Amino acid sequence: MTIKKSMVAGAIATTLLAGCGSTNILLTPEENIDSVALKVSPLTDTQLKHWSHDDLPADTIPGMSVDKAYTDIFNAIKELRPTPVIVGVLDSGIDIEHEDLKNVIWTNEDEIAGNGIDDDKNGFVDDVHGWNFLGKANNEQLELVRIINKGDDGSADYQRAKAEYDEKYNEALQNKTRYEQILQSVTQADELLQKELGKEDYTLEDLKAYKPSTPEAQAATGAMTQMFAYEDSVADLKKELKEGIEYFTDQLNYNLNKDFDGRSIVGDDPDDITDTDYGDNNVIGDREHAKHGTHVAGIIAAQRNNGIGMNGVADHVKIMPVRTVPNGDEYDKDVALAIRYAVDNGAKVINGSFGKYYSPHKQWVWDAIKYAASKDVLIVKAAGNESLDLDENNVYPNDNENNTAEIADNFLTVGALNYEYGPEMVATFSNYGKDNVDVFAPGTKIWSTTPNNGYEFLQGTSMAAPAVAGVAALIRAYFPKLKAGEVKKIIMQSGLTSTANVILGGNPNYKKPFAEASKSGKMVNLYNAMILADKVNAGKVKL
Structure with missing residues (x-):
């Protein structure tokens, strides 16, 4: 998708939390961007590569105040020893040898590499850095094609x-x-x-x-x-x-090719959840198909301040690659088993930058989400890129079992922001929904890692979700006693509000208040999230 250059305009009423807590986090002054001179010039290439980390009041760009958090908060609480957090990345594969990722990749210390033995008895042989549920498969049909091929014309x-x-x-x-x-x-x-x-x-x-x-x-x-x-x-x-x-x-x-069979190479029955003896430990897969997952991993945790490439959102994080998503629609079985794998092997946050609009075995995935909730694991999920209202269209996976109440409190759905503040603030491609999208985060033209030590701009709610997963990982690193459901509420409640009427669905004639584009009506903000997490952790605020 092509992008028109930004002309930032409009005004914002920001809701910033004030106060300090048990870790002596600095006071946050109330600020209102109405009093700030708004930028009217296009963003430079350097600014575009960094905008998602910018601060809205200071920079008039709806970033997540990442740099401000590191400067004003993390530097002030150096006496705290953060607990390393594992983030499971369910995606197309990750180039774990990338210069900006190789030092932040999870290693299964209980597994001996290359000996052909399941040393830790977790059911996966030589899963030193994660698991590949796709084997050598790369391309797949859309789920609707698989449904047509099965021929159940009564459904x-x-x-x-x-x-x-x-x-x-x-x-x-x-x-x-x-x-x-x-x-x-x-x-x-x-x-x-x-x-x-x-x-x-x-x-x-x-x-x-x-x-x-x-x-x-x-x-x-x-x-x-x-x-x-x-x-x-x-x-x-x-x-x-x-x-x-x-x-x-x-x-x-x-x-969309009805005659294409991408699954036979995997060697399992994708309609049998008990058939689990498949896949391998090659978490990169085909590097050509690992671009998406590598980009997502970099947004979360590309090594910070190493003098190369770019900085991820989160420090103190290890990325667990779980290859789950082909070029096409993922299988429900792979998603369900991948969630369980990440949970069972120590992930406290899971990122899911994928989705589809048909899900024959959705119950398997719902059960896996509930299992993750029972183990206190937060799942951050991309809302999707079809410019749809998710209150009227189901995208899977979701936490809305059979259109009833949320099945668990550990599932956070993220829409994508553009880098312009004002009517065009919601990315034209982003799905939205007052009930079924929780928050918005930067997702337009995001600079991050790609295979073979590359870097590239990509965009989508796929890029917004890992930004939020990075925020969640930092909260869990510094405040490990907070539960997954509390982390979700902190992220939703601490974001920035906006008075803007925004274009939704990419239709200039369809505008609603930004507050109605998601359940929280807010933009994720790391700076505020850490302050609220501190207050909740200290018992000074109840969610």
Whole structure:
């Protein structure tokens, strides 16, 4: 998805907690951004790489006040010895050899690497750094395709899936063709303008100063000038288009291909929850498919202040990779078993940056969520990227069993923020919901780790959830006596409020108060969360 540059505008009424607790955390003054001069210039590349850690009152960017927390809180409570926290990352695989992650990867000290023996008797052989429930599989169908292939035409899911399939397939085919045509036009216009301008790399200013000498050059100039409204450079634009073509090609070849069988290579029965002897200990998997999980892991805990790359949200964290999510829809069985694996092997926070809209074995996952709750483990889950109201559309997994009350108090659903404060504050792609989304956090154009020591901007609620998982991990590190349900409430109650009417569902004509976009009506804020956690831990505040 392309991103227009930010013009921060509007006003905010922030709710900041004041007071100190048992650890002498500094007072937090009441602040109101109405009194702050708002930025009106586009964010630089450096600012974009860091915006999710910024402070809204100081920077007028709806970040999580991460730097402020480290400067004003963590430096002030150095006498506390935080308890290391394991964060289970259920995802596509993680490059555990990445320069910014290798020192924060969980190691199972009770397992002897490479001896082919289940030393710790946990049911997984040589799971030194986690487990891979996908084996060598990478691509998968969408769940609706699997439902159609099973042919249970009497079920409601079958009828709905069948009705949706043709629309999705035709949409993917049309989008692939459209992206290919745009890329061809951009490439031709770019080649012409390189010759006309006498340079390979040119800017919007170059185009504005250029006087076309032919109708073809004039058309190319007009087309590329429009493109610069969406990307910083022609190279970035081509990259976006190529990734779009790849995405829709994968949909046609794998996700929506009724004849594709991605599971047979795994060697299990995905409809039998008791068939658990599958998978392996290769938590990276295919590096090409590990980008998403590696990016998520970096947001949570890329090694801080090591002089390279970027800083994750959380210090004192170990990342437990659990490879669960293919290119396509995950299987309910893998999700349920992955949650249980993370819980049984010491994770206190689990991040789930995935989701789907059909779930044949949803009860298995609900049971796993309840199991995690019984073991005091918090699950942080991405809300999804389809611009939908989750009060009207179910995305799985969720904690809303059969549309009743929440099944447990340990499940936190996160929507995505854009870096502009004001009407465009909610990311255009983000799902939302007054009852079924709990909070919002930064999720647009997030800079983080990618395989082979790379770094890249990605976006989605997939990026917002791990930011919150990092906040949860820090709370649990410094205040280990707080329960998962308390950590969830602290994160929800300590966030920043906003008076803005925001665009929801990416529709400029549909606006609601930000307070109605989620259950808490707030943006996650690490600085405030630590202060409230301190007060709750000291018994000065009851949730």
